[in-house]
Amino acid sequence: MNIINKLTLRHLKENKRRSLVTIIGVIISVAMISAVATLSVSFLDLMIRQDLARNGEWHVQYKNVNTSQLEAIEEDSETEKLALSNDGYAALEGSSNKNKPYVYFKNYDKTGMTQFPIQVKEGRLPLSDNEVAISEEIAKNANVNYKIGDQLNFDIGDRWNEAQGISLSQNDSLNKDESGAITEELQIEESKTVTIVGTIERPTWEPTWSPGYTVIGYIEKDTLNETDTVDAFVVLDKVRSSLYDHSEKIASEQGIEKVNYNSDLLRYYGVTDNDNLRMTLLSLSAIIMAVIIIGSIALIYNAFAISVSERAKHLGMLSSVGATRKQKRNSVFFEGAVIGAISIPIGIIAGLAGIATTFVFINGFLAGALGTTEKLELVVTPASILIACAISIVTIFISTFVPAQKASKISAIDAIRQTHDIKLSGKAIKTSKFVRKVFGLEAEIGLKNVKRNRKRYLATVFSLVISIVLFLSVSFFTANLKKSLEMSQNDISYDIQISSDELDTEQIERYTQMEHVTQSTVIKEAQLEALIDKEEVSNELKKIINEDDSVLEDGKYPYYISLQGLDEESFKDYAKLVGVDAADFNKQDTPTAIVIETISYQDYEAKKFVETKAIESEVGNEIRLYNRIFSDTNETSEREFVSNVKIGALTDHVPMGIYTNGLGGLNIIVSEETMKNLVADRANTNTYVYLNTNDPMATQEAIEEGSDSNVHVYNVFERRQQNEQLILLMSVFIYGFITLISLISIANIFNTISTSISLRKREFAMLRSVGMTPKGFNKMINYESIFYGVKALAYGLPISLLVMLAIHRSLRNTFEYGFTLPWVSILFVIAVIFIIVGSAMLYSIAKIKNENIIDGLKQENT
Structure with a gap:
């Protein structure tokens, strides 16, 4: 070690307070950088584990593949694991739950059993195609007491809606007509005898409104014939952005019609096929990291700038005994290196300790408030530590560069006299007479x-x-x-939705006054149309109209209208939230409504979410509402005038249970009484009841036990x-x-x-x-x-x-x-x-x- 560095070390020791202040400043900066890096990695790890716990581990799904296509997928170099699955429905004999008349067979191979979250309550999972594990919900809600060891015969097939010509899935509730009769059919494909070998918890992928109770079955690749098709779930060896092109190439070469991606999980890995989203993430990361680095540089720079100012006399003495500009500059760099060597390890440890402590607090809070299945874990990767060290070193170097240059230019006389910081002139310190006066x-x-x-x-x-x-x-x-x-x-603001073509007052009161219900809203909804002047349509629609004005009818744009009537109590609360008096709406000669003017929608062509005004109108303007009347053959239709409605308020607040329409649509909110006067018998209405409850599952069971056949229950808790x-x-x-x-x-x-x-x-x-x-x-x-x-x-x-x-x-x-x-x-x-x-x-x-x-x-x- 040369004499200059030895003197620098001695000076650091003798000026303990200043050295300590500088070290603490660097420690804080390094702790922030390491904390942010670790926080990002740990948060993504949590989201990945939470997604795996809910949806299982898979990256790419090839739909309806045969055995030859399956072999090509399995032999692909990118495939690490391959899980097979197929499904079907069978009638559940003796079910007391009229909204769930089926069992839903979800069959997996051995790999699929481990890749998807299946919680065994008793017994085991199936090991052959004549074994099944049934959901415990069958005994709880359907009152069908199957036991382990029972042998059952099922006719298995697909749900089919003949009117629409489509097959139905677990996400589709049971199709019924107004009288409550089931309008879908079960197209039988095979008969099967199975033995129950275990029971499972209700899977996370089974929506509460689905018509089938899940039964886990088994499939084996070797038993498939050439005509059988299955869904292939692929876990990739390496997750990278090229997976989209690679999967589409395989599908094209093998004649596979449909490929799905586990978009949420892939996004947590930093992979997305949306270039706009990727650009958003990269640019945001760059901005936030720049803010962090600038803040760190400011903190450390000030510490070293003050250090050089205090060391001025010391540097002047070195200069007076022959120290060169390079040696004086290097003494500051050496000081930065010494302080960095001390501060960086401590800062990284402090940052990790701070984040770990934060996680302990957050985990306790989240578990109590939301009952999350996964907890935050401190994930420390070599990359995050190296990044924190590299950023800290670069930050310290940048922070010391200017003070080092300044130190090299201090002359011996100025430094000893300490006149280098203050350069006085009359002009420099001149102040306005206004200040003194x-x-x-x-x-x-x-x-x-x-x-x-x-x-x-x-x-x-x-x-x-x-x-x-x-x-x-x-x-x-x-x-x-x-x-x-x-x-x-x-924007789901409720726990349970009850829908029906018509609910009477007695039914509504029964639902809203149930034991666990904490909040309720009743909404009557009618789908209407309106012709809006070109000047009043949203800016996004004006762009479309400017490109093609053939969408206009007599200079007006046809809007689809959701006319929604709230029960009187809910309308009063909503009006108060908007900032108007509900009583004023009933005093108007013309029916008056609250119009939701701000909407957000997903523009699939531009691959972005857009928030815009639904309509460029003003309070007091009127909207003419029409009902679309179709002919008996549904080939022609015409508009029938319903009523005028006056805009009483424009707002961006949305009541519980209402989804805003997309571009070209409008939500018009009125009271229940106004709804009756507006629509009368001139349009069909549906009734919805939205409930918040402190026990959603118990509430759903109570509703289904006493509900009429034409009622649909959706538990979105x-x-x-x-x-x-x-x-x-x-x-x-x-x-x-x-x-x-x-x-x-x-x-x-x-x-x-x-x-x-x-x-x-x-x-x-x-x-x-x-x-x-x-x-x-x-x-x-x-x-x-x-x-x-x-x-x-x-x-x-x-x-x-x-x-x-x-x-x-x-x-x-x-x-x-x-x-x-x-x-x-x-x-x-x-x-x-x-x-x-x-x-x-x-x-x-x-x-x-x-x-x-x-x-x-x-x-x-x-």
Whole structure:
């Protein structure tokens, strides 16, 4: 080790406080980088495990393949595992549940039994094609008491809807007509005798409204003949973006008609066939990582800049005894290397420990609130640690580069006299007479102090600006990410939906007053049409009209209308939410409604989610409603006028149970009484009851036990739970990140201001020596705080706006909606900046206010 490096080490040891402050700053920065890297990996690991627990592990599904096609898939170099499956329905004799008259055979081979989540309650899974494991729900809900060892005969086939000419799946509820008669048929393909060898829990892939209870069967590849077809589920050896082209190539070569992908799981692996989504993810990652690195550089740079300022005299002494510019520059780089060697390992450990502690807290919260099956686990990969180390090293190097260049240029005389930081001239410290006249002498002195030490002033302002940009950028990112998630998920706000062509008052009251029901809404719905003037259609529709105006009818665009009538209590609550009085709607001569003007829909052609206005209209305008009347042959139709409806309010709030229509559609919300007057007998209506309940499964069972034949029950609690869980998880992580960013920013500001004040001891002693009173001194410090805050906001807010625009622009690749400034966050930042600056100033002054004037005048930065 050369003499310069030895002196640098000695200087670090002798100035323990400054060295410790710098080390702590670097540790915080490294901890943030490592925490973010680990957080990302751990979160994706959770989402992968949660998806596997619900849907099983598979990447590509080839539908209805024969044995020769199966061999080609199995021999493909990309195939790691291959699971086989087929299915069918059989009548469940003796079922007391009229909405579930079938058993649903889901057959797997040996690999499929392990790849898909099947929970055995008793016995075992089948090992041959004449064995089955039945769902425990058959005994619970169908009152059919099968036992292990029973032999059963089933006629198995497919559900078929003759009217529509389509086969039906587990996602389709039982088809009935108005009288409750089943309108679908079972097309028998084989008869089979099976032995029950076990019972299973209701699988996650079985919707609560499906008409069949799941029975797990067994298939063996060697028993398949040339005419048999199965579904092939492939687990790939390596998951990469080329899998889409590769799978389509195999399907094309082998004549396979349909290929499906496990899109959710692949997305968690970072693979998607949507180029817009990929661009969104990459650009967002780049922006957020840039924000993190800039924040880290700001924190570490300030620490080293202050270090060089304090070491000025030491560097001058080295220069006076012959140290070259290169040696002085390298001494700063060496200091950075030493501090990095100490800080990086500690920072990484601290970051991992912080994330692990956070996971312990979050897991307890999530398990209690949502009952998640999987827990967050700390996943530390070599790649994440290496990335954190590499970013930290690069950050430290960038942070030390400018101070090192500055150190190399310090002359011996200036350094020993310590005049290099302050360059005075009359022009440099000139202030406006307005400042003294309005704010007083103390404000003028405070402003001159700021100007005379411009480098330290800029360092503090820079820290404040970075803090503003970090906080507002992450806050905006959080709000937009939540909005994007909500746009991509169906906005399910209820647990159970009950639908019927007609429900009487007694039935509705019975459903809404059940034991476990906590909230209910009754909606009557009619599907109508309206002709909307070209000037009032949404901007997205105007683009279509401009390309092809043949879609217009007499200059008007045909909208499809969902007219929805809420029960009186629900309509009052909804009107209050929208900001209008429900009573006013009943006083109008013309039927008056609330129109949902904001919609979000998926544009499949552009591969993005779009939020736009459904209609460009105003309160008070009227909409003419029509009913479409079809001929007996359904070949021709005409419009029949129903009624005019006045727009009483335009809103983006959606009542419980209502899905907004897509482009070219409109939701019109009225009260139940208005609905009766509007429609009367001029249009068909359906009745829906939406329930929130503290026990969805028990509620569903109670409804099905006492429901009429024409009632359909949909329990969407699990799907709603998944949506809420995803949004909650993202919120917890991102708000945790905001908290971390905020703490780091505050630490950065306190460190910068505290050190800056410490370096001004001589200046403050001089002011007190010429008669400045404590009151005047405090007034001067307060004005300095205001100058810092105003300057930081003047730079920070415009820069934050540019970053927010960049984030919004990157999201527009997949999600299209209007840009909205986060006014609450902006006002919060403005208030907090002044609080932080003021607190930092007062804290720093409190440490030196009792210092002796003589000692302060003699003080030197050593």
